[in-house]
């Protein structure tokens with residue numbers, strides 16, 4: 456058709472419309488043209504990456520969503536092996552949303568090292584009803600000031616005050632293992648380390664024990680476990696993602712019930728702590744004519760994170776009590792499952808290799824002497840270098856968070872060849888990145904010597920990232936290492952571990968945290 460004729464017809468049409476309608480029409484057409492342009496740019500760049508054939512509109516949505524939710528990680532790893540092995544990059548379309556999977560250090564570096572790439576992907580939004588704008592989930596604008604405020608609470612000096620809590624709970628874990636001494640068929644150690652880590656975390660974060668190890672059927676513990684499952688399911692099923700649809704499901708009702716339990720617990724604890732802190736401050740003010748030196752008597756040595764946060768809020772650090780709750784809930788979720796999984800995997804791995812376990816015994820005995828119950832000091836924990844190599848190697852093979860996702864804030868160029876446009880969801884598949892044979896020859900072997908200084912010299916700085924890397928890395932990593940060393944050295948002073956199953960037979964579950972599908976079965980005997 457003649458272009459002039461079309462232009463004349465459009466002009467004619469516009470002349471009969473009111474000015475307001477014309478403006479709206481022009482805006483709609485403009486928005487559509489911009490959207491098409493963006494989509495074309497996105498498709499142009501994303502489809503340059505290797506990936507499975509994708510259908511119009513739904514892309515690879517069926518492959519992503521229809522399989523069992525239990526083997527999600529397997530599917531991601533297999534897709535990446537099939538399409539992204541060579542360059543460590545591949546793509547999949549979940550409906551209209553592209554995902555780029557990354558499994559090589561050189562491809563992860565341009566994202567993790569860039570302080571502007573700190574925006575989380577939309578997948579984290581499903582944690583928001585629970586965690587609000589806590590550190591793990593907050594958008595960059597809220598995250599920056601909060602991270603600055605919270606960083607001092609994780610200072611090593613403060614963390615060492617928590618060793619008595621770690622040790623007390625490790626002794627309860629030891630009691631639970633003691634009950635299994637005669638059990639030759641073995642037992643699943645994951646629930647035991649999980650409840651131990653939950654106890655540690657509630658006590659360090661909120662200052663009150665929830666006694667999960669002795670009362671595992673508590674409402675709080677059950678709500679924690681159930682909500683994790685519900686969120687995982689929602690992340691994978693794109694049709695459950697719109698709120699309007701999710702709200703129609705039975706899982707939504709359970710989700711809300713869990714939230715009610717979890718939030719009312721932390722609200723109650725925060726309210727009580729806030730009130731008692733205010734009272735103590737008022738009493739101190741009355742007694743000391745505002746002499747700051749007299750402030751000290753009401754500062755207990757061992758402050759829970761919660762106290763630090765509330766004190767900060769009272770001193771005007773910009774956090775409201777709701778913000779405090781979001782952070783406390785975030786610490787509990789970020790801090791307990793991750794550490795629990797790492798401890799359970801390490802016990803299994805030591806149970807598969809008695810030579811490595813003997814080296815741990817020898818080191819711990821040499822540092823701690825013959826006493827099997829004494830609390831270790833910070834100095835002694837720092838001396839446990841071989842145990843630390845074992846912890847590192849465990850997190851290489853079984854990183855507690857197997858995938859890290861970001862939404863790109865700006866375009867990224869990878870390998871000087873591929874452009875990933877701003878707005879794309881990127882998933883760094885840490886589980887696979889840690890198995891790059893170019894970096895770790897014989898990547899499946901449990902070999903703590905991988906982390907001896909002579910073996911790690913010259914290694915790519917992003918080749919080992921269990922705590923992520925860059926500005927948005929794990930704020931709790933020093934806490935985690937200290938807790939794990941305290942708990943595991945306490946257990947290894949008392950028990951020898953044997954793995955019941957072979958590692959190859961353990962199926963993995965790509966939960967929010969990497970778990971074994973059917974637990975990790977070990978048996979224990981008393982050390983002589």
Ligand code: HEM
Nearest residue numbers: 590591789790793794797855856921922923929930931935
């Ligand atoms: C073995 C134990 C742990 C591992 C492997 C681990 C791993 C990670 C990873 C990979 C991230 C980045 C997540 C992402 O970008 O999506 C992260 C973030 C985080 N972790 Fe940990 N973590 C562990 C223990 C802890 C502990 C004990 C705490 C609390 C004391 C904690 C609190 C957090 C928080 C608050 C964030 C969000 C940080 C931010 O965005 O600024 N983690 N962790």
